[in-house]
Amino acid sequence: MFICLDCGHHFESGEAATLKDYHGDRTLKPENFTACPACHGAYEEAKSCTECCNSYLEDELYPGDLCRACLEAKVTLSDTVKYVADYKLEVDFYLSHWTESKLGRDSSLSQELVKIVQDAWTAFAERAPEEALSVCKKFVLDDGLGMHDYAEWLKEVNHEK
Ligand SMILES: [Zn+2]
Ligand SMILES: [Zn+2]
Numbered sequence: 766m767f768i769c770l771d772c773g774h775h776f777e778s779g780e781a782a783t784l785k786d787y788h789g790d791r792t793l794k795p796e797n798f799t800a801c802p803a804c805h806g807a808y809e810e811a812k813s814c815t816e817c818c819n820s821y822l823e824d825e826l827y828p829g830d831l832c833r834a835c836l837e838a839k840v841t842l843s844d845t846v847k848y849v850a851d852y853k854l855e856v857d858f859y860l861s862h863w864t865e866s867k868l869g870r871d872s873s874l875s876q877e878l879v880k881i882v883q884d885a886w887t888a889f890a891e892r893a894p895e896e897a898l899s900v901c902k903k904f905v906l907d908d909g910l911g912m913h914d915y916a917e918w919l920k921e922v923n924h925e926k
Contacts (some may be wrong), residue, residue, distance in 0.1 A: 766813075766820045771806030774822060781808070 768775055782802045785795035788831050801808050811820035816835035849858040868875045890897035905915045 767808045768811045768820060768822050769801035769804060769806050769808045770822070772801060774798040774801050774803040774808075775811065776802055776808075837876040 766775060767778060767781065780802050781799040782805055783797055784800050784805060786798055787793055787795045792907055799808075800806060809822055811824050812830060813820055814826065814835055815830045816834040816838075817832060819832060821832055826832060831839070845858075849855060864874065864878060868878070886897075905911050
């Protein structure tokens, strides 16, 4: 089975069109070449998906010669967790990916998470107070709105005293 790179037509080897290429000079002996029978475009030999056996171009297949649909069907809960552990993607998966998508909707999760990160911050601030202070300064001073709010807050706190 072959697949046209231009129009995607699938065809068997015997169906390929045989064309002549004069290289722009009709006085020369033409070169024969084969092309897609539908559009005369270039083509490549197809590979089969090992799962569904449909034909694809080689660069459409994923490792293990799986097509996208079959690969998607193989993304399961338990395998994803194993994959994350094997490739050490815990930070990416649990923090960046999962909590990011969940935080907006699940306030109990965000509260728990804040508590964990807060404890980590306290330990960090005790261990490296100067570094922690520069994080604070960056947070408050880097954006004009934060400075305004911080000043507003200072004023209130001082007022209460
Ligand atoms: Zn074609
Ligand atoms: Zn497939």
